[in-house]
Amino acid sequence: xxxxxxxxxxxxxxxxxxxxxxxxxxxxxxxxxxxxxxxxxxxxxxxxxxxxxxxxxxxxxxxxxxxxxxxxxxxxxxxxxxxxxxxxxxxxxxxxxxxxxxxxxxxxxxx
Amino acid sequence: xxxxxxxxxxxxxxxxxxxxxxxxxxxxxxxxxxxxxxxxxxxxxxxxxxxxxxxxxxxxxxxxxxxxxxxxxxxxxxxxxxxxxxxxxxxxxxxxxxxxxxxxxxxxxxxxx
Numbered sequence: 759x760x761x762x763x764x765x766x767x768x769x770x771x772x773x774x775x776x777x778x779x780x781x782x783x784x785x786x787x788x789x790x791x792x793x794x795x796x797x798x799x800x801x802x803x804x805x806x807x808x809x810x811x812x813x814x815x816x817x818x819x820x821x822x823x824x825x826x827x828x829x830x831x832x833x834x835x836x837x838x839x840x841x842x843x844x845x846x847x848x849x850x851x852x853x854x855x856x857x858x859x860x861x862x863x864x865x866x867x868x869x
Numbered sequence: 870x871x872x873x874x875x876x877x878x879x880x881x882x883x884x885x886x887x888x889x890x891x892x893x894x895x896x897x898x899x900x901x902x903x904x905x906x907x908x909x910x911x912x913x914x915x916x917x918x919x920x921x922x923x924x925x926x927x928x929x930x931x932x933x934x935x936x937x938x939x940x941x942x943x944x945x946x947x948x949x950x951x952x953x954x955x956x957x958x959x960x961x962x963x964x965x966x967x968x969x970x971x972x973x974x975x976x977x978x979x980x981x982x
């Protein structure tokens with residue numbers, strides 16, 4: 759069955775530092791891949807998505823993600839983190855019949 | 870557009886009580902779904918609908934019922950609440966299907982005592 763793993767439960771970075779959140783998936787073909795962000799007490803907001811084509815995807819709020827088929831990964835990056843980026847981040851996969859979320863990575867930002 | 874709306878925001882139930890979580894969307898999306906969010910487990914699909922009158926089970930359907938009489942509304946019913954159903958519930962809609970981008974409501978935090 760398809761699955762999504764996010765190896766880091768909690769990451770802390772300093773404001774202005776770069777960020778990379780890891781996402782790995784298990785699926786027999788190329789899936790549709792997504793990153794969502796959830797601020798405390800809020801719903802989920804779509805940051806970016808990958809369906810096909812260019813493996814480097816740009817999203818909102820200065821985020822980008824790179825799809826690497828050989829590594830079954832879809833890592834999220836941001837060159838300079840802002841305090842407002844503190845939130846929980848979810849990687850998700852769509853396989854044609856289902857939508858599967860990873861367990862999430864909580865990001866804390868130090869001033 | 871209001872997007873996806875959910876009511877109530879918070880609810881406390883006693884074991885054995887029933888209730889309905891409301892979800893509505895004004896984007897004319899055919900696809901709607903319900904998820905529950907538990908710590909360390911991400912979101913798990915409870916039920917989904919591909920259009921009015923059509924529903925199907927997701928990963929964790931036991932203890933929940935749904936119906937879809939209109940495109941806009943997709944209520945989730947808890948038949949006999951159990952403490953294991955304490956969770957945050959999110960409704961989502963999609964213009965293209967369950968595998969595509971989902972647009973989420975603000976959530977309902979449910980506690981069953």
